[in-house]
Amino acid sequence: MNTSAEKGNRSAGPVVRTVLGDLDPADLGVCDAHDHLFLRSPQMPGQELADPGAAAAELAAFRAAGGAAVVQWTPYGMGRGAAELPGLARESGVTIVAATGLHQAVHYLPEVLERVRADLAGVFVAELTEGIGTTGVPAGMIKVAGGFHGLDRHARYTMAAAAEAHHATGAAIGIHLELGTGALDVLDLLCGELGVAPDRVILGHLNRSPDLVVHRMAAEAGAYLAFDGPSRAHHATDWRLPDALAALADAGFGDRILLGGDTTTAAARSVNGGPGMPHLLRRHRQRLQLALGEDLVTQFLTANPARAFAAHWGRHPHTTG
Template sequence: MIRTVLGDIRPEELGVCDSHDHLFIRSPTLPGQELNDPEAALCELDAFAAAGGRAVVQWTPWGMGPRTEELPGLSRQSGVHIVAATGMHQAKHYAPDELERVRDGLADLFVHELTEAPVKAGLIKVAGAFHRLDGHARHVMAAAAEAHRATGAPIGVHLEGGTAALDVLDLLCAEHGVPPDRVILGHPHRFPDAAVHRQAAETGAFLAFDGPSRAHHAADPHLLPGLGALADAGHADQILLGADTVTAAARSGADGPGMPFLLTGLRPRIERELGPDLAAAILVANPARAFASRWRRAGRPVFEL
Protein backbone atom coordinates (compact mmCIF):
# COMPACT_ATOMS: atom_id res chain seq x y z
CA MET A 1 0.00 0.00 0.00
CA ILE A 2 1.00 3.61 -0.53
CA ARG A 3 0.51 5.80 2.56
CA THR A 4 -1.12 9.09 1.54
CA VAL A 5 -2.31 11.92 3.76
CA LEU A 6 -5.87 10.58 3.38
CA GLY A 7 -4.92 7.01 4.20
CA ASP A 8 -3.41 3.96 2.53
CA ILE A 9 -4.23 3.28 -1.12
CA ARG A 10 -3.41 0.48 -3.54
CA PRO A 11 -0.49 1.16 -5.90
CA GLU A 12 -2.71 1.05 -8.96
CA GLU A 13 -4.74 3.96 -7.56
CA LEU A 14 -1.76 6.37 -7.54
CA GLY A 15 -1.86 7.36 -11.21
CA VAL A 16 0.36 9.95 -12.92
CA CYS A 17 2.81 11.01 -10.22
CA ASP A 18 5.13 13.93 -9.54
CA SER A 19 7.58 11.84 -7.51
CA HIS A 20 9.59 14.67 -5.90
CA ASP A 21 8.11 18.05 -5.09
CA HIS A 22 7.19 20.54 -2.37
CA LEU A 23 3.90 22.25 -1.62
CA PHE A 24 5.33 23.81 1.53
CA ILE A 25 8.95 24.32 2.60
CA ARG A 26 11.12 26.79 4.48
CA SER A 27 14.81 27.02 5.25
CA PRO A 28 17.19 29.62 6.64
CA THR A 29 19.21 29.06 3.46
CA LEU A 30 16.32 30.49 1.40
CA PRO A 31 15.24 33.56 3.39
CA GLY A 32 12.09 35.19 2.08
CA GLN A 33 11.47 32.39 -0.43
CA GLU A 34 9.28 30.14 1.70
CA LEU A 35 6.46 28.09 0.24
CA ASN A 36 3.82 28.79 2.89
CA ASP A 37 0.66 29.83 1.05
CA PRO A 38 -2.12 27.16 1.01
CA GLU A 39 -4.04 28.97 -1.74
CA ALA A 40 -0.98 29.04 -4.00
CA ALA A 41 -0.38 25.35 -3.24
CA LEU A 42 -3.96 24.55 -4.25
CA CYS A 43 -3.58 26.51 -7.50
CA GLU A 44 -0.46 24.51 -8.32
CA LEU A 45 -2.22 21.21 -7.56
CA ASP A 46 -5.23 22.25 -9.66
CA ALA A 47 -2.96 23.12 -12.60
CA PHE A 48 -1.15 19.80 -12.23
CA ALA A 49 -4.47 17.93 -12.11
CA ALA A 50 -5.74 19.79 -15.18
CA ALA A 51 -2.69 18.52 -17.07
CA GLY A 52 -3.49 14.93 -16.05
CA GLY A 53 -1.60 14.68 -12.76
CA ARG A 54 -3.02 12.41 -10.09
CA ALA A 55 -0.40 12.27 -7.29
CA VAL A 56 2.36 14.37 -5.72
CA VAL A 57 5.03 13.25 -3.26
CA GLN A 58 6.12 16.09 -0.97
CA TRP A 59 9.69 15.51 0.18
CA THR A 60 9.65 18.28 2.82
CA PRO A 61 10.88 16.63 6.05
CA TRP A 62 10.34 17.38 9.71
CA GLY A 63 11.30 20.88 10.84
CA MET A 64 11.22 22.54 7.41
CA GLY A 65 7.65 23.79 7.41
CA PRO A 66 5.86 20.88 5.71
CA ARG A 67 2.48 22.12 7.04
CA THR A 68 1.29 18.54 7.03
CA GLU A 69 -2.02 19.51 8.62
CA GLU A 70 -2.92 21.42 5.43
CA LEU A 71 -2.33 18.49 3.11
CA PRO A 72 -5.54 16.44 3.59
CA GLY A 73 -7.71 19.43 2.71
CA LEU A 74 -5.59 20.23 -0.33
CA SER A 75 -5.81 16.61 -1.43
CA ARG A 76 -9.60 16.56 -1.14
CA GLN A 77 -10.03 19.92 -2.88
CA SER A 78 -7.73 19.13 -5.81
CA GLY A 79 -8.46 15.43 -6.20
CA VAL A 80 -4.71 14.76 -6.13
CA HIS A 81 -3.20 12.08 -3.89
CA ILE A 82 -0.47 13.53 -1.66
CA VAL A 83 2.29 11.54 0.04
CA ALA A 84 4.00 13.42 2.90
CA ALA A 85 7.50 12.94 4.30
CA THR A 86 9.11 12.71 7.67
CA GLY A 87 12.89 12.59 8.09
CA MET A 88 15.57 15.26 8.32
CA HIS A 89 17.60 17.33 5.84
CA GLN A 90 21.17 18.64 6.16
CA ALA A 91 22.07 20.37 9.42
CA LYS A 92 22.29 23.80 7.74
CA HIS A 93 18.51 23.86 7.39
CA TYR A 94 17.92 23.83 11.18
CA ALA A 95 18.76 25.82 14.26
CA PRO A 96 21.45 24.00 16.31
CA ASP A 97 19.28 23.85 19.44
CA GLU A 98 16.45 22.34 17.40
CA LEU A 99 18.74 19.56 16.18
CA GLU A 100 20.07 18.91 19.66
CA ARG A 101 16.55 18.60 21.07
CA VAL A 102 15.61 15.68 18.80
CA ARG A 103 19.01 14.12 18.07
CA ASP A 104 18.73 11.14 20.41
CA GLY A 105 15.15 10.30 19.42
CA LEU A 106 15.16 10.60 15.65
CA ALA A 107 14.06 7.05 14.86
CA ASP A 108 11.14 7.32 17.28
CA LEU A 109 10.21 10.69 15.77
CA PHE A 110 10.20 9.25 12.27
CA VAL A 111 8.17 6.19 13.32
CA HIS A 112 5.64 8.41 15.08
CA GLU A 113 5.14 10.56 11.99
CA LEU A 114 4.81 7.47 9.80
CA THR A 115 2.35 5.57 11.98
CA GLU A 116 0.76 7.63 14.75
CA ALA A 117 0.59 11.30 13.73
CA PRO A 118 -2.84 12.73 12.84
CA VAL A 119 -1.63 13.06 9.24
CA LYS A 120 0.82 10.29 8.47
CA ALA A 121 3.93 10.43 6.33
CA GLY A 122 4.59 7.82 3.65
CA LEU A 123 8.30 8.53 3.07
CA ILE A 124 11.45 9.13 5.12
CA LYS A 125 13.58 11.95 3.65
CA VAL A 126 17.32 12.15 4.42
CA ALA A 127 20.23 14.01 2.83
CA GLY A 128 23.94 13.72 2.14
CA ALA A 129 26.53 16.47 2.05
CA PHE A 130 28.33 17.47 -1.14
CA HIS A 131 30.59 14.57 -2.27
CA ARG A 132 30.56 13.01 1.21
CA LEU A 133 28.48 11.86 4.15
CA ASP A 134 29.24 13.95 7.21
CA GLY A 135 28.50 12.93 10.79
CA HIS A 136 25.04 14.49 10.73
CA ALA A 137 24.06 12.62 7.56
CA ARG A 138 25.32 9.31 8.95
CA HIS A 139 23.39 9.79 12.19
CA VAL A 140 20.16 10.69 10.39
CA MET A 141 20.51 7.83 7.91
CA ALA A 142 21.04 5.35 10.74
CA ALA A 143 17.82 6.59 12.34
CA ALA A 144 16.03 6.37 8.99
CA ALA A 145 17.17 2.77 8.57
CA GLU A 146 15.86 1.95 12.05
CA ALA A 147 12.52 3.60 11.23
CA HIS A 148 12.38 1.69 7.95
CA ARG A 149 12.89 -1.61 9.76
CA ALA A 150 10.06 -0.72 12.16
CA THR A 151 7.59 0.38 9.49
CA GLY A 152 8.63 -0.67 5.99
CA ALA A 153 8.66 2.96 4.79
CA PRO A 154 10.71 3.88 1.71
CA ILE A 155 13.66 6.24 2.16
CA GLY A 156 14.17 9.20 -0.18
CA VAL A 157 17.68 10.67 -0.31
CA HIS A 158 18.58 14.23 -1.28
CA LEU A 159 21.94 13.95 -3.07
CA GLU A 160 23.58 17.36 -2.71
CA GLY A 161 24.79 18.20 -6.20
CA GLY A 162 23.76 14.71 -7.25
CA THR A 163 26.86 13.33 -5.57
CA ALA A 164 27.73 10.50 -3.13
CA ALA A 165 25.04 8.13 -4.46
CA LEU A 166 27.21 5.03 -4.04
CA ASP A 167 28.33 6.10 -0.54
CA VAL A 168 24.67 6.47 0.45
CA LEU A 169 23.86 2.99 -0.82
CA ASP A 170 26.87 1.53 1.00
CA LEU A 171 25.71 3.12 4.24
CA LEU A 172 21.97 2.46 4.05
CA CYS A 173 22.05 -0.93 2.35
CA ALA A 174 25.38 -2.61 3.08
CA GLU A 175 25.86 -1.26 6.61
CA HIS A 176 22.28 -0.82 7.84
CA GLY A 177 20.52 -3.52 5.85
CA VAL A 178 17.91 -1.43 4.00
CA PRO A 179 16.88 -3.26 0.81
CA PRO A 180 18.08 -1.20 -2.16
CA ASP A 181 14.61 -1.16 -3.74
CA ARG A 182 13.40 0.77 -0.67
CA VAL A 183 15.86 3.60 -1.44
CA ILE A 184 15.05 6.48 -3.80
CA LEU A 185 18.04 8.61 -4.83
CA GLY A 186 17.09 12.22 -5.59
CA HIS A 187 18.81 14.63 -8.03
CA PRO A 188 21.18 12.12 -9.71
CA HIS A 189 21.38 14.07 -12.97
CA ARG A 190 22.93 17.04 -11.17
CA PHE A 191 26.10 14.94 -11.26
CA PRO A 192 25.69 13.55 -14.81
CA ASP A 193 28.02 10.57 -14.59
CA ALA A 194 26.28 7.78 -16.49
CA ALA A 195 28.55 5.14 -14.97
CA VAL A 196 27.60 6.16 -11.42
CA HIS A 197 23.91 6.23 -12.34
CA ARG A 198 24.21 2.75 -13.79
CA GLN A 199 26.08 1.39 -10.77
CA ALA A 200 23.44 2.83 -8.44
CA ALA A 201 20.64 1.33 -10.51
CA GLU A 202 22.37 -2.05 -10.61
CA THR A 203 21.88 -2.31 -6.84
CA GLY A 204 18.11 -2.12 -7.35
CA ALA A 205 17.60 1.44 -6.05
CA PHE A 206 15.25 3.94 -7.68
CA LEU A 207 16.64 7.16 -9.16
CA ALA A 208 14.42 10.23 -8.91
CA PHE A 209 15.42 12.78 -11.52
CA ASP A 210 13.93 16.24 -11.07
CA GLY A 211 12.61 18.40 -13.85
CA PRO A 212 13.53 22.04 -14.29
CA SER A 213 11.01 23.63 -11.96
CA ARG A 214 13.88 25.94 -11.05
CA ALA A 215 14.05 27.73 -14.39
CA HIS A 216 17.37 27.41 -16.23
CA HIS A 217 18.88 24.93 -13.77
CA ALA A 218 22.38 23.98 -14.92
CA ALA A 219 21.48 20.28 -14.90
CA ASP A 220 18.53 20.61 -17.27
CA PRO A 221 20.45 19.67 -20.47
CA HIS A 222 21.52 16.41 -18.81
CA LEU A 223 18.01 15.28 -17.88
CA LEU A 224 16.79 13.44 -20.96
CA PRO A 225 20.21 11.96 -21.84
CA GLY A 226 20.38 10.60 -18.29
CA LEU A 227 16.94 9.02 -18.58
CA GLY A 228 17.80 7.51 -21.95
CA ALA A 229 21.13 6.09 -20.80
CA LEU A 230 19.54 4.35 -17.82
CA ALA A 231 16.73 2.96 -19.95
CA ASP A 232 19.21 1.70 -22.53
CA ALA A 233 21.14 -0.03 -19.74
CA GLY A 234 18.02 -1.95 -18.73
CA HIS A 235 16.85 0.17 -15.81
CA ALA A 236 13.71 1.78 -17.25
CA ASP A 237 11.68 0.42 -14.34
CA GLN A 238 13.75 2.31 -11.72
CA ILE A 239 13.41 5.89 -12.98
CA LEU A 240 11.20 8.51 -11.31
CA LEU A 241 10.61 12.16 -12.20
CA GLY A 242 9.64 15.20 -10.13
CA ALA A 243 9.51 18.97 -10.44
CA ASP A 244 11.17 19.76 -7.06
CA THR A 245 9.57 23.20 -6.69
CA VAL A 246 11.26 25.00 -3.77
CA THR A 247 10.46 28.69 -4.28
CA ALA A 248 7.28 30.63 -5.01
CA ALA A 249 8.85 32.07 -8.17
CA ALA A 250 9.28 28.55 -9.56
CA ARG A 251 5.55 27.83 -9.45
CA SER A 252 3.46 27.85 -12.61
CA GLY A 253 1.26 30.57 -11.13
CA ALA A 254 4.31 32.86 -10.98
CA ASP A 255 7.07 32.91 -13.60
CA GLY A 256 8.26 29.31 -13.32
CA PRO A 257 7.35 26.01 -14.97
CA GLY A 258 6.21 24.39 -11.71
CA MET A 259 4.47 21.04 -11.34
CA PRO A 260 2.43 21.15 -14.57
CA PHE A 261 5.59 21.37 -16.68
CA LEU A 262 6.28 17.70 -15.93
CA LEU A 263 3.24 16.86 -18.02
CA THR A 264 2.93 19.78 -20.43
CA GLY A 265 6.65 20.15 -21.20
CA LEU A 266 8.70 17.12 -20.20
CA ARG A 267 6.26 14.29 -20.88
CA PRO A 268 5.83 15.18 -24.58
CA ARG A 269 9.61 15.35 -25.00
CA ILE A 270 10.13 12.00 -23.28
CA GLU A 271 7.40 10.42 -25.40
CA ARG A 272 8.87 11.88 -28.58
CA GLU A 273 12.56 11.30 -27.90
CA LEU A 274 12.55 8.20 -25.68
CA GLY A 275 9.16 6.62 -26.35
CA PRO A 276 5.67 6.60 -24.80
CA ASP A 277 6.29 3.35 -22.92
CA LEU A 278 9.19 4.89 -20.99
CA ALA A 279 7.13 8.00 -20.22
CA ALA A 280 4.33 5.84 -18.82
CA ALA A 281 6.78 3.82 -16.73
CA ILE A 282 8.45 6.91 -15.27
CA LEU A 283 5.21 8.72 -14.43
CA VAL A 284 2.87 5.87 -13.48
CA ALA A 285 4.24 2.35 -13.07
CA ASN A 286 7.54 3.12 -11.35
CA PRO A 287 6.22 5.45 -8.61
CA ALA A 288 3.46 2.96 -7.88
CA ARG A 289 6.20 0.48 -6.92
CA ALA A 290 8.70 2.91 -5.40
CA PHE A 291 6.31 4.36 -2.82
CA ALA A 292 4.40 1.17 -2.01
CA SER A 293 5.33 -0.77 1.10
CA ARG A 294 4.23 -3.72 3.17
CA TRP A 295 3.61 -1.49 6.16
CA ARG A 296 4.50 -3.12 9.46
CA ARG A 297 2.34 -0.71 11.47
CA ALA A 298 -1.18 0.26 10.50
CA GLY A 299 -2.07 3.59 8.94
CA ARG A 300 -5.36 5.45 8.92
CA PRO A 301 -8.43 4.06 7.14
CA VAL A 302 -8.66 4.90 3.48
CA PHE A 303 -10.74 7.94 2.56
CA GLU A 304 -12.00 8.52 -0.97
CA LEU A 305 -10.91 11.70 -2.73
Protein backbone atom coordinates in the same frame (compact mmCIF):
# COMPACT_ATOMS: atom_id res chain seq x y z
CA MET B 1 -9.17 11.09 -4.55
CA ASN B 2 -10.02 7.41 -4.40
CA THR B 3 -12.19 6.94 -1.34
CA SER B 4 -10.37 3.72 -0.44
CA ALA B 5 -7.50 5.91 0.69
CA GLU B 6 -9.65 7.75 3.22
CA LYS B 7 -10.99 4.49 4.58
CA GLY B 8 -7.59 2.82 4.69
CA ASN B 9 -6.56 -0.13 2.49
CA ARG B 10 -6.41 -3.37 4.43
CA SER B 11 -5.22 -5.74 1.72
CA ALA B 12 -2.26 -8.00 2.35
CA GLY B 13 -0.24 -6.34 -0.40
CA PRO B 14 1.88 -3.21 -0.27
CA VAL B 15 0.11 0.14 -0.06
CA VAL B 16 1.04 3.79 -0.53
CA ARG B 17 0.52 5.77 2.68
CA THR B 18 -1.11 9.07 1.72
CA VAL B 19 -2.29 11.99 3.84
CA LEU B 20 -5.81 10.56 3.59
CA GLY B 21 -4.84 7.00 4.44
CA ASP B 22 -3.49 3.93 2.67
CA LEU B 23 -3.98 3.58 -1.07
CA ASP B 24 -3.69 0.66 -3.48
CA PRO B 25 -0.60 1.42 -5.63
CA ALA B 26 -2.67 0.73 -8.74
CA ASP B 27 -4.73 3.83 -7.90
CA LEU B 28 -1.78 6.24 -7.64
CA GLY B 29 -1.83 7.38 -11.27
CA VAL B 30 0.51 9.92 -12.86
CA CYS B 31 2.88 10.90 -10.06
CA ASP B 32 5.24 13.80 -9.45
CA ALA B 33 7.65 11.73 -7.37
CA HIS B 34 9.46 14.66 -5.68
CA ASP B 35 7.98 18.08 -5.09
CA HIS B 36 7.00 20.60 -2.41
CA LEU B 37 3.74 22.34 -1.57
CA PHE B 38 5.12 23.79 1.67
CA LEU B 39 8.76 24.48 2.58
CA ARG B 40 10.81 26.88 4.67
CA SER B 41 14.46 27.07 5.65
CA PRO B 42 16.74 29.67 7.24
CA GLN B 43 18.92 29.10 4.18
CA MET B 44 16.20 30.56 1.93
CA PRO B 45 14.78 33.63 3.67
CA GLY B 46 11.88 35.25 1.88
CA GLN B 47 11.38 32.30 -0.48
CA GLU B 48 9.08 30.21 1.70
CA LEU B 49 6.30 28.04 0.35
CA ALA B 50 3.76 28.89 3.04
CA ASP B 51 0.55 29.97 1.29
CA PRO B 52 -2.23 27.33 1.24
CA GLY B 53 -4.04 29.24 -1.49
CA ALA B 54 -1.00 29.15 -3.74
CA ALA B 55 -0.55 25.44 -2.99
CA ALA B 56 -4.18 24.82 -3.99
CA ALA B 57 -3.70 26.74 -7.24
CA GLU B 58 -0.54 24.79 -8.02
CA LEU B 59 -2.30 21.48 -7.42
CA ALA B 60 -5.17 22.58 -9.66
CA ALA B 61 -2.71 23.43 -12.44
CA PHE B 62 -0.96 20.08 -11.98
CA ARG B 63 -4.29 18.25 -12.09
CA ALA B 64 -5.30 20.12 -15.24
CA ALA B 65 -2.06 18.97 -16.88
CA GLY B 66 -2.94 15.34 -16.16
CA GLY B 67 -1.35 14.85 -12.76
CA ALA B 68 -2.87 12.54 -10.14
CA ALA B 69 -0.36 12.34 -7.28
CA VAL B 70 2.42 14.36 -5.65
CA VAL B 71 5.02 13.18 -3.15
CA GLN B 72 6.09 16.08 -0.92
CA TRP B 73 9.66 15.51 0.29
CA THR B 74 9.54 18.29 2.92
CA PRO B 75 10.86 16.70 6.15
CA TYR B 76 10.54 17.45 9.85
CA GLY B 77 10.92 21.06 10.96
CA MET B 78 10.74 22.66 7.51
CA GLY B 79 7.14 23.87 7.41
CA ARG B 80 5.43 20.82 5.91
CA GLY B 81 1.93 22.25 6.26
CA ALA B 82 0.71 18.84 7.43
CA ALA B 83 -2.62 20.13 8.72
CA GLU B 84 -3.37 21.66 5.30
CA LEU B 85 -2.54 18.61 3.21
CA PRO B 86 -5.70 16.48 3.65
CA GLY B 87 -7.95 19.36 2.66
CA LEU B 88 -5.79 20.17 -0.33
CA ALA B 89 -5.87 16.53 -1.42
CA ARG B 90 -9.66 16.34 -1.15
CA GLU B 91 -10.31 19.65 -2.87
CA SER B 92 -7.86 19.09 -5.74
CA GLY B 93 -8.42 15.39 -6.32
CA VAL B 94 -4.64 14.93 -6.22
CA THR B 95 -3.21 12.23 -3.97
CA ILE B 96 -0.56 13.64 -1.63
CA VAL B 97 2.16 11.70 0.16
CA ALA B 98 3.94 13.53 2.99
CA ALA B 99 7.41 12.92 4.41
CA THR B 100 9.09 12.53 7.73
CA GLY B 101 12.88 12.68 7.99
CA LEU B 102 15.53 15.35 8.49
CA HIS B 103 17.47 17.50 6.02
CA GLN B 104 21.05 18.75 6.26
CA ALA B 105 21.92 20.49 9.53
CA VAL B 106 22.18 23.92 7.86
CA HIS B 107 18.41 23.98 7.40
CA TYR B 108 17.70 23.99 11.15
CA LEU B 109 18.31 26.12 14.20
CA PRO B 110 20.60 24.33 16.69
CA GLU B 111 17.82 24.03 19.26
CA VAL B 112 15.63 22.15 16.78
CA LEU B 113 18.33 19.57 16.16
CA GLU B 114 19.00 19.25 19.86
CA ARG B 115 15.31 18.60 20.52
CA VAL B 116 15.05 15.63 18.16
CA ARG B 117 18.50 14.16 18.59
CA ALA B 118 17.62 11.98 21.60
CA ASP B 119 15.29 9.71 19.62
CA LEU B 120 15.29 10.66 15.96
CA ALA B 121 14.23 7.23 14.76
CA GLY B 122 11.35 7.36 17.21
CA VAL B 123 10.19 10.66 15.72
CA PHE B 124 10.26 9.16 12.23
CA VAL B 125 8.36 6.03 13.26
CA ALA B 126 5.72 8.04 15.12
CA GLU B 127 5.12 10.30 12.13
CA LEU B 128 4.81 7.31 9.82
CA THR B 129 2.44 5.34 12.07
CA GLU B 130 0.63 7.85 14.30
CA GLY B 131 0.80 11.10 12.35
CA ILE B 132 2.78 14.33 12.12
CA GLY B 133 2.67 16.29 15.37
CA THR B 134 -0.89 16.58 16.65
CA THR B 135 -2.45 16.57 13.15
CA GLY B 136 -2.94 12.84 12.83
CA VAL B 137 -1.78 13.17 9.22
CA PRO B 138 0.60 10.29 8.41
CA ALA B 139 3.91 10.57 6.61
CA GLY B 140 4.37 8.05 3.82
CA MET B 141 8.14 8.15 3.25
CA ILE B 142 11.39 9.20 4.94
CA LYS B 143 13.57 11.98 3.51
CA VAL B 144 17.20 12.50 4.57
CA ALA B 145 20.20 14.11 2.91
CA GLY B 146 23.80 13.54 1.95
CA GLY B 147 26.50 16.13 1.36
CA PHE B 148 28.55 17.22 -1.62
CA HIS B 149 30.49 14.10 -2.66
CA GLY B 150 30.38 12.74 0.88
CA LEU B 151 28.57 12.05 4.14
CA ASP B 152 29.26 14.13 7.23
CA ARG B 153 28.48 13.12 10.81
CA HIS B 154 24.98 14.60 10.65
CA ALA B 155 24.17 12.71 7.45
CA ARG B 156 25.37 9.43 8.93
CA TYR B 157 23.32 9.99 12.07
CA THR B 158 20.13 10.85 10.20
CA MET B 159 20.58 7.96 7.77
CA ALA B 160 21.05 5.54 10.67
CA ALA B 161 17.78 6.83 12.15
CA ALA B 162 16.10 6.52 8.76
CA ALA B 163 17.28 2.94 8.44
CA GLU B 164 15.95 2.11 11.90
CA ALA B 165 12.58 3.66 11.06
CA HIS B 166 12.51 1.83 7.74
CA HIS B 167 13.11 -1.51 9.44
CA ALA B 168 10.25 -0.77 11.86
CA THR B 169 7.75 0.32 9.20
CA GLY B 170 8.85 -0.63 5.68
CA ALA B 171 8.80 3.01 4.51
CA ALA B 172 10.92 4.01 1.53
CA ILE B 173 13.86 6.34 2.14
CA GLY B 174 14.36 9.27 -0.25
CA ILE B 175 17.79 10.91 -0.37
CA HIS B 176 18.61 14.52 -1.19
CA LEU B 177 21.93 14.17 -3.03
CA GLU B 178 23.73 17.50 -2.88
CA LEU B 179 24.08 18.58 -6.52
CA GLY B 180 23.39 14.96 -7.40
CA THR B 181 26.62 13.63 -5.88
CA GLY B 182 27.50 10.95 -3.34
CA ALA B 183 25.00 8.31 -4.49
CA LEU B 184 27.34 5.37 -4.06
CA ASP B 185 28.42 6.49 -0.58
CA VAL B 186 24.76 6.61 0.41
CA LEU B 187 24.17 3.08 -0.87
CA ASP B 188 27.30 1.81 0.89
CA LEU B 189 25.98 3.17 4.19
CA LEU B 190 22.25 2.45 3.94
CA CYS B 191 22.40 -0.86 2.15
CA GLY B 192 25.89 -2.12 2.93
CA GLU B 193 26.14 -1.19 6.62
CA LEU B 194 22.56 -0.57 7.77
CA GLY B 195 20.75 -3.39 6.02
CA VAL B 196 18.21 -1.43 3.96
CA ALA B 197 17.13 -3.24 0.81
CA PRO B 198 18.30 -1.21 -2.22
CA ASP B 199 14.81 -1.10 -3.70
CA ARG B 200 13.67 0.84 -0.60
CA VAL B 201 16.11 3.68 -1.43
CA ILE B 202 15.27 6.56 -3.78
CA LEU B 203 18.26 8.64 -4.87
CA GLY B 204 17.18 12.22 -5.62
CA HIS B 205 18.58 14.94 -7.89
CA LEU B 206 20.60 12.66 -10.16
CA ASN B 207 19.82 14.99 -13.07
CA ARG B 208 22.15 17.52 -11.43
CA SER B 209 25.16 15.23 -11.89
CA PRO B 210 24.81 13.52 -15.27
CA ASP B 211 27.42 10.85 -14.55
CA LEU B 212 26.12 7.92 -16.56
CA VAL B 213 28.54 5.49 -14.90
CA VAL B 214 27.32 6.36 -11.41
CA HIS B 215 23.72 6.17 -12.60
CA ARG B 216 24.36 2.68 -14.00
CA MET B 217 26.09 1.50 -10.82
CA ALA B 218 23.25 2.79 -8.62
CA ALA B 219 20.65 1.12 -10.83
CA GLU B 220 22.59 -2.14 -10.83
CA ALA B 221 22.61 -2.00 -7.03
CA GLY B 222 18.80 -1.95 -7.15
CA ALA B 223 17.99 1.61 -6.02
CA TYR B 224 15.40 3.89 -7.56
CA LEU B 225 16.84 6.90 -9.40
CA ALA B 226 14.93 10.19 -9.24
CA PHE B 227 15.51 12.82 -11.89
CA ASP B 228 13.63 15.69 -10.32
CA GLY B 229 13.35 19.32 -11.19
CA PRO B 230 14.11 21.56 -14.14
CA SER B 231 17.71 22.69 -14.22
CA ARG B 232 18.92 25.94 -12.75
CA ALA B 233 21.96 27.85 -14.01
CA HIS B 234 24.44 25.98 -11.80
CA HIS B 235 23.02 22.52 -12.50
CA ALA B 236 23.38 20.16 -15.44
CA THR B 237 21.02 21.36 -18.14
CA ASP B 238 17.85 19.56 -19.15
CA TRP B 239 19.03 18.71 -22.64
CA ARG B 240 21.27 15.97 -21.21
CA LEU B 241 18.42 14.18 -19.43
CA PRO B 242 17.04 12.16 -22.38
CA ASP B 243 20.47 10.66 -22.99
CA ALA B 244 20.86 9.71 -19.32
CA LEU B 245 17.44 8.07 -19.18
CA ALA B 246 17.92 6.33 -22.54
CA ALA B 247 21.22 4.85 -21.32
CA LEU B 248 19.51 3.43 -18.24
CA ALA B 249 16.53 2.10 -20.18
CA ASP B 250 18.75 0.51 -22.84
CA ALA B 251 20.66 -1.26 -20.07
CA GLY B 252 17.42 -2.70 -18.71
CA PHE B 253 16.79 -0.25 -15.87
CA GLY B 254 13.69 1.57 -17.11
CA ASP B 255 11.88 0.25 -14.04
CA ARG B 256 14.23 2.18 -11.70
CA ILE B 257 13.49 5.73 -12.97
CA LEU B 258 11.30 8.35 -11.24
CA LEU B 259 10.50 11.90 -12.38
CA GLY B 260 9.69 14.94 -10.25
CA GLY B 261 9.49 18.71 -10.22
CA ASP B 262 11.09 19.78 -6.89
CA THR B 263 9.49 23.23 -6.64
CA THR B 264 11.33 24.87 -3.72
CA THR B 265 10.51 28.60 -3.90
CA ALA B 266 7.38 30.68 -4.36
CA ALA B 267 8.82 32.24 -7.51
CA ALA B 268 9.26 28.79 -9.06
CA ARG B 269 5.55 28.00 -8.86
CA SER B 270 3.66 28.01 -12.15
CA VAL B 271 1.02 30.30 -10.64
CA ASN B 272 3.80 32.85 -10.08
CA GLY B 273 5.29 32.53 -13.56
CA GLY B 274 7.77 29.72 -12.89
CA PRO B 275 7.80 26.16 -14.23
CA GLY B 276 6.15 24.66 -11.13
CA MET B 277 4.49 21.28 -10.94
CA PRO B 278 2.78 21.40 -14.36
CA HIS B 279 6.15 21.69 -16.15
CA LEU B 280 6.77 18.00 -15.49
CA LEU B 281 3.70 17.02 -17.51
CA ARG B 282 3.81 19.73 -20.13
CA ARG B 283 7.19 20.43 -21.72
CA HIS B 284 9.22 17.90 -19.74
CA ARG B 285 7.07 14.88 -20.55
CA GLN B 286 6.67 15.98 -24.15
CA ARG B 287 10.43 16.19 -24.71
CA LEU B 288 11.05 12.82 -23.07
CA GLN B 289 8.31 11.13 -25.08
CA LEU B 290 9.85 12.35 -28.33
CA ALA B 291 13.22 10.93 -27.28
CA LEU B 292 12.19 7.76 -25.47
CA GLY B 293 8.66 6.87 -26.51
CA GLU B 294 5.34 7.36 -24.75
CA ASP B 295 5.17 3.93 -23.11
CA LEU B 296 8.50 4.27 -21.32
CA VAL B 297 7.77 7.76 -20.03
CA THR B 298 4.36 6.60 -18.81
CA GLN B 299 6.15 3.86 -16.89
CA PHE B 300 8.41 6.47 -15.26
CA LEU B 301 5.37 8.45 -14.13
CA THR B 302 3.01 5.67 -13.05
CA ALA B 303 4.20 2.09 -12.48
CA ASN B 304 7.62 3.04 -11.08
CA PRO B 305 6.46 5.46 -8.35
CA ALA B 306 3.63 3.10 -7.44
CA ARG B 307 6.23 0.45 -6.60
CA ALA B 308 8.79 2.81 -5.11
CA PHE B 309 6.50 4.38 -2.50
CA ALA B 310 4.38 1.34 -1.65
CA ALA B 311 5.30 -0.63 1.45
CA HIS B 312 4.26 -3.60 3.54
CA TRP B 313 3.77 -1.39 6.58
CA GLY B 314 5.03 -2.75 9.87
CA ARG B 315 2.02 -1.42 11.76
CA HIS B 316 -1.70 -1.29 11.03
CA PRO B 317 -2.79 0.87 8.06
CA HIS B 318 -3.29 4.47 9.09
CA THR B 319 -6.70 6.08 8.62
CA THR B 320 -7.26 9.84 8.75
CA GLY B 321 -10.62 11.01 10.00
